[in-house]
Amino acid sequence: MSKHRSAPTLDDVAKAAGVSTATVSRCLNTPQQVVEATRKRVLSAVDSLGYTPNFAARVMAARRSFTIGAIIPTMENAIFARGLQAFQEEIHKQGYTLLVSSSAYQPAAEEEQIRTLVARGADGLLLIGHDRDAQIYDYLERRKVPALVAWSFLPNEPIPSVGFDNRRAMEALTSKIIELGHTRLATISGISKGNDRARLRIQGIKDAMSRHDLSQDDLSVIETSYEIENGADAFKHLMSNDNPPTAVLCGNDVLAVGAVRQAQQMGLRVPEDVSITGFDDIELARIVAPALTTVHVPHRDMGRKAAQALIQMIESNAPGKSVELPTHIVGRESLLGLNS
């Protein structure tokens, strides 16, 4: 058993302290099970050897990793940053480590990441939104890996969710806009395929239009991926119509910022010439000028509650219960009433 200069193992510590590996393991994991004297001896051996447990070995033996995986659609913009930060703080507090990966909004990539995280021994998974292949849920079920959805609240889906009602939130915002006198509406949405948040936000706009006796057909919809430049391009396209909208509802703040900047480049005043709204209420929404009227999402609260719910599922081995969080409209400068 030659050990030149590689990492010290449990065995090394055991020898140094004159005990068995089992005792060393207990000192580290269930200290109360070992008497003070030996514990001290062992811990000082641990210290002087600079021992750190080998994670892979531990996972294999314990069949448990104290690791939680999260797969988010993107890290490129700040949409998920705050919520994820809160999620990670909470699970850390409870002794878990977070593994994050990004799917770049690609279902195939997401599926691969899920398998990767499960193979890495994740004790549980945080996913964004409900829309994905049924076989993924089967897989998770078979592997008995608890999973939870955030950023969307749909209690009848296969796995529980901690989030908000995207449809109703957008309906509320749209109603407000219509009540301000706008009738020519347009939306710059994220790609709705495979994205329940985007899909339901569009639906929410239509709900409000119906309720206010506007024809849903009058809603111009452009779907594009969530980048500032795309928001700008879409806005340009929308405004080049014969009968351009007086209010453009964006699927999120990032697209809205692109729209605002494009408006300015086109010499349009926001909100005097055209109103623009966002969704999410990330920092960007306050920074852009004019600041965005948007839907506030309780990111940190959602992150924290999701963490608690997921850990609950992991540790109790129980089904897990969904939690709905409230959103509200934040009125800022980018939305103005129509005084004909």
Next chain:
Amino acid sequence: MSKHRSAPTLDDVAKAAGVSTATVSRCLNTPQQVVEATRKRVLSAVDSLGYTPNFAARVMAARRSFTIGAIIPTMENAIFARGLQAFQEEIHKQGYTLLVSSSAYQPAAEEEQIRTLVARGADGLLLIGHDRDAQIYDYLERRKVPALVAWSFLPNEPIPSVGFDNRRAMEALTSKIIELGHTRLATISGISKGNDRARLRIQGIKDAMSRHDLSQDDLSVIETSYEIENGADAFKHLMSNDNPPTAVLCGNDVLAVGAVRQAQQMGLRVPEDVSITGFDDIELARIVAPALTTVHVPHRDMGRKAAQALIQMIESNAPGKSVELPTHIVGRESLLGLNS
């Protein structure tokens, strides 16, 4: 060997295909070593069982994880997002997986994360900046884990770096500002303790002042952590002096955005009443109005080159060579010459 409904193992696949576990392993790792007929049989067994290799077991046996760890100071703002994204794309292309964690600018947290990542079997580590305890470098050395620094280029430090010269970049920007007629300068810097980037940027300002016969004592310095609100507070403080600066150089774009917004709230025009500059050239710098004059950092290029260099170190087991990348000044609206 009961296996109720838990994950299929190599052994299950081997039995299903009528071969040994070694052959299955080879099919997955070195397919060219096994003849077509058996390979096909094995792979179809893999498929029909839905087999995924157990990562922990693989790491233990192979003593190699194809995982690279990165510890960045913060995920809260976008400073590191682009570079890290490029880093991850490049290592992914080469078959590695990225594990990211954030130290929240706390040296103790960073050290813990380093140990955690090493215990998790990371084949290499990406760190930000050079300033840290010498014992960490010892530890990495003993464990023989290759590490590389980014966002800073200092070729004489203990580990190689792929980055840029923070000091010289800031000196260039400052020189330009001085040549525009500004003499009353101030800086809102990140906390310089334990942060070579922040420290060297301040030093760069002083270099330029000396070179232009301004007294370094005339530079007001406020150090604060990298958040928009802190930039705003610091700016307010600076401008409340009897003899306020005509140009405020910020340690990064985030602080600069805070300063710009505070200026506007105080009724000061930027840049007519006061010039403000940033550093990094993240997206925010273009979005804020007025857009920021800032130092452009080649984030994506740096991320990609860092990935290549680190993988090189891992696979060749060689020391690794540092790479310096150029930066340049991006002139936008927030900086104006002093006429009078």
Next chain:
DNA sequence: TTGTAAGCGTTATCAA
């Protein structure tokens, strides 16, 4: 080209 079998560093069961 394929199989055998010895690790890899823990945890956990069972005895002592």
Next chain:
DNA sequence: TTGATAACGCTTACAA
């Protein structure tokens, strides 16, 4: 309270 020792699932000499 502690110690032996059998897993855990995979890779990799070495042998066939």
